[in-house]
Amino acid sequence: MTDAVEPELPRGIALAWGVAATPQRGPKREMSVERIVEAAIEIADAEGLGAVSMAAVAAKLGFTPMSLYRYVTAKEDLVLLMQEEATGSPSEASREAGGWRERLEALFGEQLQHYLRHPWVLDIPISGVPATPNTAAWMDAGISALDETPLTYEERLAVMLLVTGTAHWAGTVLAGYARVEREQGVGSDTIARNEDAMFRALITAEAYPSLRAAIEAGAFLDESDPFAFALERGLDGVAAYIAAAAEGRRGVRTQWVTLDDADIADDKKFREAQKAVRQAEKALRDARKLERLAAREARDRKARQRSES
Incomplete structure (x- = not known):
């Protein structure tokens, strides 16, 4: 058995863990990684992630960009540190919220x-799990919430992904609506009514029968939280699986989803064939739309004939 070789930590990861070497030159008293990250977050909070640059952060702090590079050597590292600071870590209250379900619900709420x-x-591209202290803390909290269950560690990680994924998607949607409210100066109820009116004007029962039925039922005006509902139903499934696992009944483990035909995606003839399929599918949708229209007109004619006879 050989000793494992310690990996060389990327600069951003080393900074997040506080094990990176500090610069030997530069305005150390006036500058620090913490101050740089704080200034970058202030810019992002006010103007969005796209407004963050080394030059913008340096200007906010009153230094030159080169001064920043002595502390944070790349924008990617800065964004990683911003994410680490902004997402924080789970509270002790969430870790002690009760049973596994209550703890996972508390973690969901805090992440959101x-x-x-x-x-x-939410605009930071996902390129893997950030190996940072706060990310590790969230993962540890999710896994530990399931310590008293018969789930394997792989299954606990999967449950944690259910919770964090729902929080991420909920945050994406809710933050988007909050932005619209700020920009348009309207409330969420007004946005909902406008969307409902738009759908009612565009969505017909002939073309989209199920969606139209949902509109007529007032689904888009409902004030209940769809994300909380989705999480609750997901955790219902986890509870059922835990009960089955306790009895020695486990389902078949599924494999990672892979992109179909990814290895030939750059082949010209394959791309042309895919384009032809998309065009054929569009033609089929258009034909079905014409069929529904013709059927409606036929029913109208029959109805007129019956009324005239």
Whole structure:
């Protein structure tokens, strides 16, 4: 057995863990990684992630961009540190909220609040799990919430992904609506009514029968929280699985979803064939729309004939 070789930490990861070497030169008293990150977050909170640049942060702090590079060597590292600071870590209250379900619900709520306070975090591209202290703390809290269950560690991670994924999607939607409210100066109820009116004008029962039925039922004006509902139903499934696992009944483990035909995606003839399929599918949708229209007109004619006879 050989000793594992310690990986060389990327600069941003090393900074997040506080193990990066500090610069030997530069305005150390006036500048620090913490101050740089704080200034960058202030810019992102006010103007969005796209407004953050090394030059913008340097200007806010009153220094040159080169001064920043002595502390944070790349914008990617700065964004990582911003994310680490903005997402925070789970509270002790969430770790002690009760049973596994209550703890996961508390973690969901806290994560969602972090996203709503700093919505620009949702714009950071996902390129893997950030190996940072706060990310590790969230994962640890999610896994530990399930310590008293018979779930394997792989299954606990999967449940944690259910919770964090729902929080991320809820944050994306709610932050988007909050932005519209600010920009248009309207409330959420007005936005809902406008959307409902738009759908009623565009969505017909002939073309989209199920969606139209949902509109008529007032689904888009309902004030209940769809994300809380989705999380609750997801956790219902987890509870059922835990009960089955306790009895020695586990389902078949599924594999990672892979992109179909990813290895030939750059082939010209394959792309042309895909384009032809899309065009054929569009033609089929158009034909079905014409069929529904013709059927409606036929029913109208029959009705007129019956009324005239």
